[in-house]
Amino acid sequence: MTSYDVIVVGVGSMGAAASYYLAKSGAKVLGIEQFGISHENGSHAGQSRIIRKAYFEHPDYVPLLERAYHNWKQLENEVGTQLYFPTGLVYAGKPAGVLIKGVKESAKQYNITLEEIDQTECTNRFPSFSIQQDFEILFEPDAGFLTPERCILAFTELAIKSGATIHTQEQLVSWKQEGSSITVQTNAGTYSCKKLVVTAGAWTSHVLPALQQQLTVTRQVLAWAIPQQWNNFTLGNFPCWLIDDAQQPGMYYGFPILPVSKFGGPIGLKAAYHFPGQITNANHVNRNITPEEEAGLMKSVNHYLPNAFDTIHVSKTCLYTNTPDENFIIDFVPGCKNVLVAAGFSGHGFKFASVVGEILCDLSLKGKTELSIDFLSAMRFNQ
Numbered sequence: 001m002t003s004y005d006v007i008v009v010g011v012g013s014m015g016a017a018a019s020y021y022l023a024k025s026g027a028k029v030l031g032i033e034q035f036g037i038s039h040e041n042g043s044h045a046g047q048s049r050i051i052r053k054a055y056f057e058h059p060d061y062v063p064l065l066e067r068a069y070h071n072w073k074q075l076e077n078e079v080g081t082q083l084y085f086p087t088g089l090v091y092a093g094k095p096a097g098v099l100i101k102g103v104k105e106s107a108k109q110y111n112i113t114l115e116e117i118d119q120t121e122c123t124n125r126f127p128s129f130s131i132q133q134d135f136e137i138l139f140e141p142d143a144g145f146l147t148p149e150r151c152i153l154a155f156t157e158l159a160i161k162s163g164a165t166i167h168t169q170e171q172l173v174s175w176k177q178e179g180s181s182i183t184v185q186t187n188a189g190t191y192s193c194k195k196l197v198v199t200a201g202a203w204t205s206h207v208l209p210a211l212q213q214q215l216t217v218t219r220q221v222l223a224w225a226i227p228q229q230w231n232n233f234t235l236g237n238f239p240c241w242l243i244d245d246a247q248q249p250g251m252y253y254g255f256p257i258l259p260v261s262k263f264g265g266p267i268g269l270k271a272a273y274h275f276p277g278q279i280t281n282a283n284h285v286n287r288n289i290t291p292e293e294e295a296g297l298m299k300s301v302n303h304y305l306p307n308a309f310d311t312i313h314v315s316k317t318c319l320y321t322n323t324p325d326e327n328f329i330i331d332f333v334p335g336c337k338n339v340l341v342a343a344g345f346s347g348h349g350f351k352f353a354s355v356v357g358e359i360l361c362d363l364s365l366k367g368k369t370e371l372s373i374d375f376l377s378a379m380r381f382n383q
């Protein structure tokens with residue numbers, strides 16, 4: 001039985017980053033991934049993920065984001081490839097709504113550059129938007145998108161170069177604390193470690209059943225469309241965007257068209273709805289998307305970007321793992337001082353992967369982190 005300092009279960013967004021920081025710190029690391037690096041069955045596929053700093057969800061995320069931006073830059077330098085693309089981001093919604101109020105509050109508290117623009121200024125800059133008059137519009141210049149598959153590949157490649165062992169197509173079946181060591185059983189072997197880091201995304205409660213009550217997996221639909229005015233939407237001409245919908249709870253969001261020669265597929269303009277979808281089990285996800293689901297997305301996106309979602313070219317499903325308050329869980333597993341969990345990213349976690357990896361490394365090797373993560377504690381739901 002091979003022994004490791006740390007075993008990371010799930011080499012997706014958070015696990016790849018954790019494996020990288022752990023291996024760079026000199027730890028003997030094993031990363032176990034049930035599929036490949038990367039894949040479409042979990043939460044990280046789909047070409048792009050928004051990164052933004054004026055965080056409407058909670059101002060306490062901003063210091064983590066500052067560190068995340070720093071760490072993404074460092075990763076880019078180390079790997080020699082651009083992974084973060086600063087396009088700017090248009091926010092729109094009712095002035096008293098959760099999005100606009102939250103963005104302004106975080107920007108004010110942390111002095112984040114934010115431009116207030118009106119409807120005319122918005123269409124002068126980006127002619128495709130049609131934002132209703134009772135909406136407020138804000139523009140965050142230092143926001144944009146990350147390329148998730150490449151970020152995960154980059155972290156994993158550098159982890160391996162620093163000595164990490166990464167096993168793909170291997171699934172953790174069970175784990176057991178035995179004295180000061182943990183025994184991990186997979187479908188291919190048995191290993192032992194001093195610390196276990198669970199970054200299993202939508203499968204977290206399969207690995208840690210005690211968290212089942214706190215983690216709800218939902219099926220999300222996203223799509224790429226072919227707009228009538230293609231050039232208005234291309235990278236360089238069009239920003240990322242996030243709109244607090246007035247008709248229903250949740251937000252619509254999207255990205256510029258990315259050239260497939262540089263970014264890979266799918267082709268077209270990507271948009272989706274940020275609100276927990278149908279509850280599902282990560283092992284039994286209905287991947288078929290109905291014409292009604294596509295029509296609903298088209299109608300809503302076209303409301304803000306007339307004729308943009310003219311013809312849907314590709315649609316896919318992806319998984320959110322939601323906590324009751326939609327804030328993450330990053331903590332030691334209650335009652336298990338040698339087991340860490342980072343989960344419940346509630347559809348907004350990818351941008352944090354670079355800082356979450358560093359935090360998991362510090363918690364594993366030093367037992368503490370200098371970053372403030374008390375608001376993400378696993379125990380908060382039991383109080």
Ligand SMILES: Cc1cc2nc3c(=O)[nH]c(=O)nc-3n(C[C@H](O)[C@H](O)[C@H](O)COP(=O)(O)OP(=O)(O)OC[C@H]3O[C@@H](n4cnc5c(N)ncnc54)[C@H](O)[C@@H]3O)c2cc1C
Pocket residue numbers: 009010011012013014015032033034035042043044046048049050051170171172173199200201202203204207220221222272318319320342343344345346347348349350351352
């Ligand atoms: C449609 C959609 C859009 C999103 N948009 C954004 C966005 O714009 N910005 C943003 O910041 N975030 C966004 N997110 C959220 C973000 O992508 C997720 O929060 C993030 O990817 C979660 O990372 P994770 O490591 O928890 O999960 P994953 O990246 O899915 O990784 C978990 C890994 O664990 C593996 N695993 C699980 N169980 C086992 C086991 N027993 N043995 C071995 N391996 C196992 C899985 O195969 C998987 O690879 C979006 C998510 C979705 C679905």
